[in-house]
Amino acid sequence: MARDRTPAELVGAAPEQAPFEITFDGRPITTLPGRSVAAALWSAGVLAWRTTRRGGRPRGAFCGIGHCYDCLATINGRPNRRACLVPARPGDTITTQEGHGHAEIAV
Amino acid sequence: MPKSPSDRAAGDPYGRVYDLAVIGAGCAGLAGAVTASERGLSVALLDTAGRIGGQFYRHPDPAFGAVRPEALHHDWSAFAGLRRRLEAGDVAHLAGHHVWTVERQDGADTPWTVHAITGADGDGEHPVRVQARTVLLATGAYERQLPFPGWTLPGVVGAAGAQAMLKAGLVLPGRRVVVAGSGPLLLAVAASLATAGARVPAVVEAAGYLGYARRPAVLAADPQKLAEAVVHGAALLGHGVRLRTRSAVTQVHGTDRVEAVTVSRVDRDWRPVRGTGRRIACDALAVGHGLVPQIELATSLGCATRRTKDGTHALALDAFQRTSVPGLWAAGETGGIGGAQLARVEGEIAGIAVAAQVRDGAAPARDGRVRELRRRRERMRAFAGAMAAVHAPGKGWAEWLDDATEVCRCEEVTVGAVREAVDAYGARDARTVKLLTRAGMGWCQGRTCGAAVACLAAGEGPLFLPPSPERRPLAGPVPLGVLGSLDPSEPSAAPAAPAGPAEQPDTDRPDGNSGPRD
Structure with a gap:
């Protein structure tokens, strides 16, 4: 049984473009081209990239199709991006979104 | 933004009037779009994703260079066939378009205006509108x-x-x-x-x-x-x-x-x-x-719905996939969860029916193809009904909750808070619970917690009743800058003022309780 098979091997992925790097809270993550930010994070074993506004609890992708807004992340300095929909690009800076992500505005 | 076949719709895809605007490029929408286009209609196909296929035929980005994309799918050849027909025809595929409302103007020559925001997550740069004589809703479903x-x-x-x-x-x-x-x-x-x-x-x-x-x-x-x-x-x-x-x-x-x-x-x-x-x-x-039909765009237009055997609401459709609103068709999961094959069949029926309506102003002739499609639809609908009955949530599920369990993930509202709203303040429906606790008022607008809140509110009453008609003017979060930039007199796209990202929408409005019910 092919226990060690990866999804990429299953579909015979052979990207022309080389794997690239993004960072998550400063830590480099290498990923394949074609992934969403959420998929890139999952591929590195990261499941949470937001803390909730009230309880400060960790959250990440849940519905995977842009409906639930649980996967909101700060991408290249912009908060409230749906990580499951936004494609990862080389050099992207992903940071954990704390609460509503607008702490600097201090309402 | 749109890359694939859409770019061939030379010039401004928003500056013309289409015979048909299809919302959703999954099985139903694809089948409807290519069928209508092959029958001579001009068609715009809008979808939130960058690639066609919807949820069922969701597949890797071409950048992966996957040589066996079918390894994760059933019936990939059916999708490949639809994709070939789409590429061979001149449907304007508008990828990355998040439709947030559909407007109908009675009596106008071009009754339909479809409003969308663009970009991978709708965070895009400007609002657009697509004008059409008819609309086919093929917005699929989301998970309960x-x-x-x-x-x-x-x-x-x-x-x-x-x-x-x-x-x-x-x-x-x-x-x-x-x-x-x-x-x-x-x-x-x-x-x-x-x-x-x-x-x-x-x-x-x-x-x-x-x-x-x-x-x-x-x-x-x-x-x-x-x-x-x-x-x-x-x-x-x-x-x-x-x-x-x-x-x-x-x-x-x-x-x-x-x-x-x-x-x-x-x-x-x-x-x-x-x-x-x-x-x-x-x-x-x-x-x-289970899955829930995604019908917000239709219910906000006043479309009649029907209750399914597993307690969701689907659009009430006639034999030619017409909704109760003239000029608006629907196919696939919006008419009740039934799967990809059924969606393709219904999409084709809708495509044939819309073409007949636009060209001849009449229902399609009952040729052999239509008869065959309708026979297959009835068979699959019967199966879908049986499936829904088997998997309908039992009333006792709420007993696995404890008071600290969060029901609303966006607003972090617990079961305890919802029960207090019900037991101490007399809330009996999801809307009242929402006003008292904020459950369902957050980013996802109750899509995730709606079924559970309705159930807890109903208490000992009938399960999944009442289905607030969800007459929301907006089907998704829209930056205020986009709304502010809409000029009613100007039919083409106008760039939005630089706006912040879509903030927590507070689109809560009185439901009016006047929506059609079954």
Whole structure:
């Protein structure tokens, strides 16, 4: 049984473009081209990239199709991006979104 | 933004009037768009995603260079056929278009205006509108979620979500994934996860599969569905996956992420049976309790709905896929959950019917093709009805909650708060609970918690009643800058003022309770 098979091997992925790097809270993550930010994070074993506004609890992708807004992340300095929909690009800076992500505005 | 076939719709895709605007490029929308286009109609096909296929045929970005994209799909050839027809024709495919409302002007030559914002997550740069003589809604479905203690821990993901992330991103949420909830999708998800290299220690199904055996006539009428079940079943057996029916995950363990789940037996009403809990180690849980038709765009236009056997609401459609609103057709899951094949059949019927309407102002002639399609639709609808009845949530599910369980994930509203609204303040419906607790008022606008809140509010009353008609003017979050930039007198796209990202929408408006009901 092919226990060690990866999804990429299953579909015979052979990207022309080389794997690239993004960072998550400063830590480099290498990923394949074609992934969403959420998929890139999952591929590195990261499941949470937001803390909730009230309880400060960790959250990440849940519905995977842009409906639930649980996967909101700060991408290249912009908060409230749906990580499951936004494609990862080389050099992207992903940071954990704390609460509503607008702490600097201090309402 | 749109890359693929759309770019061939030379010039400004927003500066013309289409015979038909199709919303949703999944099975139903694709079938409807190519059918209508091949019959001579000008067609715009809008979809939120960058690639066609919807949820069922969600597939990796071309950048992956996948040589076997079909390895994660059933019936890929049917999709490949639709894609070929789309590429060969001149449908304007508008990818990355998030439709937030559809406007109808009575008596106008061009009655329909479809408003969308663009970009991968709708964070895009400017609002656009597409004008059309008719509209086909093919917006599909999303997953129904019922909460349970621990379901907000990272590592708990929607079953459909895990499937979507796998199909498009070629990633898994963990290495050892329990699949739980109810509905036939669970088998497909478990088979995909296992085939892609995850260990799936158990598929936990709250219903009993014996329910199917009580409906032999319906089963026999749709042999392809049976074949699908056999394929999934064989795949699961091959991977050593165990199916536990009449069981549910009643607790997730872990501090910052999933470490294990407790699976308990449930009775016929999904009430957990005390003392039957068993712990299963895992690092992820994929969970879902069936699918819900996504019909906000239609209900905000006043379309009549019907109640399905599993307590959701679907659009009421006639034999030619017409909604109760003139000029508006719907196909696929919007008319009730029935699967990809049914969606293709209904999309084609709708395409034929719209073409006949636009060209001849009449219903299509009853030729052999239409007869055949309608016969197949009836058969598959019957099967879908039986399936919905088998997997309809039992009333006892709420007994696996504790007061600290969060119901509304966006606003972090607990079961305790909802129960207080019901018991102490007399709330009897989801809307009143929302006003008292904010449950359903957050980013997702109640899509995730709506079914559960409605259920808790109904208490001992009938399950999943009342279905607030959800007459919302906006089907998704829209930056204020976009709304502010809309000039009613100007039909083409106007760039939005630089706006902040879509903030928590507070689109809550009186529901009016005047929407058509079944």
